[in-house]
Amino acid sequence: MASAVRAGRRLRRAAEGGELAALPAGLQAELEAALASQGALVPFSLLRRLHTALREAGSPLYLHELLEGCEIDLPEVPVPPRQMNGTLAEFGRQVRSVKAVVITIFNFIVTVVTAFACTYLGSQYIFAETAARVLSAVIVASVVGLAELYVMVQTLEGDLGKL
Template identity: 30%
Template sequence: MARESEVKLTDTIRKALQDAVDDSRISNMDKMTFKNILNEEGCGQKTIPFKTVRNLSKALTTAGKKVYIHELLKGSDVHLPSVDIPKRSPELEARLERLRTEAANREYEQMVGSIVPKSSPLDFSIGEDVKAINRQMTAVFNFVITVVAAFMFGYKGSELLLGVSNVAQKLTYGLVLGMAVFFADLYFLVKHTK
């Protein structure tokens, strides 16, 4: 059963209780309740239920006296009932502890996941390294051969197709064609390299 809130019995509340007991317009049932509180107060009662203060305010207001609850409670303290928390079962405690441990482990793994490598440093393959070097060397060799071949085509092609005999003009045609192939090849090399 839930206990209700109680308030400290102050002189203001005592005086209002006495006024209610002395007033003839208040019902006998309410008078008996208020008289019992005043008699118990003599025995050392220091708190009364909040419901009684609310009933006292209603009774006095009905009798024609304007007494509000906040005026009665001025200088008083509210005593809230303590809540009885049931004890948890051992199975529940064990399960909660297991879940807390799992959550802490997941959080730790997430924090150090980017720091600690998944594989050991001794776990390497020479074959993969050789294949990677082979791919890079092939790309560089292809790059150099393509640019040199484009230069040679521009140099010799200008002589054969255009009839240019001046060495400076042949070098210019070769360099222009070589540079064009150089930048085109560089673009594709950078774009497709991982």
């Protein structure tokens, strides 16, 4: 953030030419010291005091006239070094991996529940009792679940491809 201005010709001429003679001696000396410093940087705090002193003295000079040609001094912002660990590409790979696992688990649950529901509804034509229908649905859902687990294990080992 800027905290000083680089003095322009108008401010230097006013300080050297005696246009600011109505200022208190301490403020005038501080302004001359700032103008003589390297880069002629005048801090904003000094400009505020200068503005107040010009108002109190009833000077015909206005601060914006004195600041004509001045440049705001913006300090160099240090650029932090990039962190190579934890890049976005690595994060993307991790998200894809987690996404694949979540989809696989969701697929497993949907397959087992669907097998149970289809067997339960389809067995009403074979069994009259609810207990027999539920038992047959549990058996079929278990077989489908074991088959699905077998396929998942083979996939994770790499026999059927990567996730």
